[in-house]
Amino acid sequence: MNDVLEFFKTSQEISVYSTAINMILCFLTSLAIRWVFLFRGMTFGSPVQIARTIPLLSAATFLVIVIVKSSLALSLGLVGALSIVRFRSAIKEPEELVFLFLAISAGLGFGADQATLTFTIILLILLFAVVAMPRLGKNAEINKLFLYIDWEGDSLRIKEIMRSLESNDPNIRVEIFRISNSEGSNKSTIIFTSKHIDGLNARLNELISSLSKMEFPVKFEFSKPIEG
Numbered sequence: 001m002n003d004v005l006e007f008f009k010t011s012q013e014i015s016v017y018s019t020a021i022n023m024i025l026c027f028l029t030s031l032a033i034r035w036v037f038l039f040r041g042m043t044f045g046s047p048v049q050i051a052r053t054i055p056l057l058s059a060a061t062f063l064v065i066v067i068v069k070s071s072l073a074l075s076l077g078l079v080g081a082l083s084i085v086r087f088r089s090a091i092k093e094p095e096e097l098v099f100l101f102l103a104i105s106a107g108l109g110f111g112a113d114q115a116t117l118t119f120t121i122i123l124l125i126l127l128f129a130v131v132a133m134p135r136l137g138k139n140a141e142i143n144k145l146f147l148y149i150d151w152e153g154d155s156l157r158i159k160e161i162m163r164s165l166e167s168n169d170p171n172i173r174v175e176i177f178r179i180s181n182s183e184g185s186n187k188s189t190i191i192f193t194s195k196h197i198d199g200l201n202a203r204l205n206e207l208i209s210s211l212s213k214m215e216f217p218v219k220f221e222f223s224k225p226i227e228g
Helices: 002-009 016-040 047-051 054-068 072-082 094-111 115-132 155-165 197-212
Strands: 143-152 173-182 185-194 219-222
Touching (some): 016 047, 016 054, 016 094, 094 115, 143 155, 143 197, 155 185, 155 197, 197 219
Antiparallel strands (some): 143 219
8 A cells, every 4th residue: 555655655856957959849839839720720710819828838738747757746736627617608610720739839848858850740731731731812901890680580591691791802712611500599700811901891881781781680780800
């Protein structure tokens, strides 16, 4: 019994120098992941909101791994703590999830003192992403406007809503970003994209007028046009 207790109490000494070097490499790698996501990603949402969390996510994961790897008892405690965590806001786009996993992988690898392997593999993945992922006009050149709508009754009324939102301007693209239904209440997010921010601003008043004239009540809210 004493041997088992001693096994759980054993801890591994942490090298301050090695940890500092790994922390710097982890931070630089997370910045590289952030850059690729911002300038090569094709997510419809605002990439800045996700991108700003990438270095923090890598750093937090790095800190957790550095602490728990020194003690088996802490590792088991972490498993128990994480088992009660529940995330209610799901990631809607797979691309966001991939880059978040890359950020976590950077923290895990450098925190486990596997700097060479982690840096090499993540670098190869990012190089592949830069070469293989087409640059859909480049995120930085696409301006976005989000419309959040809420209505009661038939979910198929989204077709009427979309018809009222159609634009004669070929430079403005209109798409349903997401739609959900819960007990007769319908919610949808519609995205307008254009390379010209002035076109979105000019279209805003027309959209408000069109939605106000719908034959059924529609609650709606627009985001501020997001300049790329």
